[in-house]
Structures are given as C-alpha cells and as structure tokens.
Amino acid sequence: MFSRKGKAERTAAEAWDYLSSAMASAGESAKETGKATAGVAGAKVAELAGKATQQSQKLAGKASRRSNKLAGKAGARMNAATDEAWARANLAANALAGRKPGLPWGVIIGASLIGVALGWAAASTARAAAERRAENEELQLAETAIVSTPTYDS
Template identity: 80%
Template sequence: MFSRKSTAERTAAEAWDYLSSAMASAGESAKDAGKITAGLAGAKAAELAGKASKSGNKLAGKASRQSQKLAGKAGARMNAATEEAWNRAHLAANALAGRKPGLPWSLILGASLVGVALGWAAATTVRAAAERRAENEQLELAETAIVVTPTYDN
C-alpha cells in the first residue's frame, strides 16, 4: 500500500537504483566497446597483413605499425571515455551519499606559489628602484655641493 518513507527518501532510493544500473551498463558498454575496437583493429591488421604478404616484408612492417597505431588510438579513446564515465559516476554516488567534494589542494597550492613569486618579484623591483633613487640623489648632491675652504691670514 502506502509507504512510510518520505518523498526525499523515495527520490534518493530511486536515484541510487538509477545510478547503480547506469554504472553497471557503463561498465558493460565499455567492455563491449573494447571488444569491438579490438576486433576492428585485428580485422584491419589481418587485412593489411594479407596485402603485405603479396607485397613483401616491407609492407608487413608498415601494416604492423599501422595496426598498432590504430589499436593504440582506439584504446586511448576508450580509456578516456571510460575514465570520464567512472569519474562522473563516483561524483554522483558521493553526491547521493551526501559527501561533499574535497578541496582542490593542488590548485590552492599552485596559486599560493604564484602569489609568493609575484610578491618576491615586486619587492625586489621596489628595492632596486629605491636604491637607484638614493644613488641618483647622492650624485646630484655631490655635483651641486659647494666646497668651502677656510682661508688663513698670515
């Protein structure tokens, strides 16, 4: 009949079920994509190897390198997509569990180091300018100084 759960609890439970099924299907999709990619790369390699056997060893090496490149590119794309899907799924799971994301300490530390470097550069520049100003004032005083020598009457 009627459930005693509140609307928020029902919504959270539905979201959790949806997230769980989405994570499972994402894993299955990633596996299927990997199998398809490997199959296509293998078929392309076999096709190129067949052509290479007619043309000689030179083309066999080229076919091998090309199939490795294709497999590497496909693997990299799949890994990037899979990693992004897992990251998003974990963020969603943490949000549903009520956990807040952590602070980006590397970004905070980097900004602090940049601030320290800029402050040091500004302080050094101001200090050098003050020293130059003092030297210029000393030279100006030396140029305009009147030397008074006492005279002695004998």
C-alpha cells in the same frame, strides 16, 4: 500528506537507482565497445596480413605497424571515454553519499608559489628603486653643495 523527509529520501533513492543503472550500463557499454573494437581491429589486422603475405615481407611489417597503430588509437579513445564515465559516476556517487570533494592542493600550492615569486620580484624592484633614488639625491646634494672656507683675519 507526505513529509519533506520522505520525499527527499524517495528522490535520493531514485537518484541512487538511476546512478547504479547508469554505472552498470556504462560498464557493459565499455565491454561491448572493447569487444567491437577488438573485432574490427582483428578483422583489419587479418585483412592487412593477408595482403601483406601476398605482396612481400616488407609490406607485412608495414601492415603490422599500421594495424597496431589503429588498434592503439581505438583503445586510447575507448579508455578515455571509459575513464571519463567512471570519474563522473564516482563524483555523482560521492555527491549522493554526501561526501564533499577534496581540496585541489596542487592548484593551491602552485598559486602560493606564484604569489611568493611575484612578491619577491616586487620587493626586489622596490628595493632597487629606493637605492637608485638615494644615489640620485646624494649626487644632487653633492652638486649643489657650496664649499665655504673660513677666512681668518690676523
């Protein structure tokens, strides 16, 4: 009853809708995580700063460094997760749009350079072996050569 084209189009439309909602929810989730992380880091900073002012100026500096480090770690984790989510979402969107991924030129060039280096090393080794073989043959000929001097009868 339904043609293949209609079914394929419906499947693609459903996939597109799912991807769009997933990207939107990933963005919202990233925003909420950022706000929550900032709130937790801010609360931790406030708590550590309160203790530090009670104890001494030295402890205040230490607490500030520690809270910055904790906030930095939390931010780095959030950024890594957000970057991964966006990269995957973009790959999926490109696949649904029919765009093929680009060639990994860095890997291709790197493999080519390694191949050239290995070829050069093999050629140099073969050339050196051929030269040694030629020298050994010359030495063997020189050792086994019979020197004969002609005798003249007068």
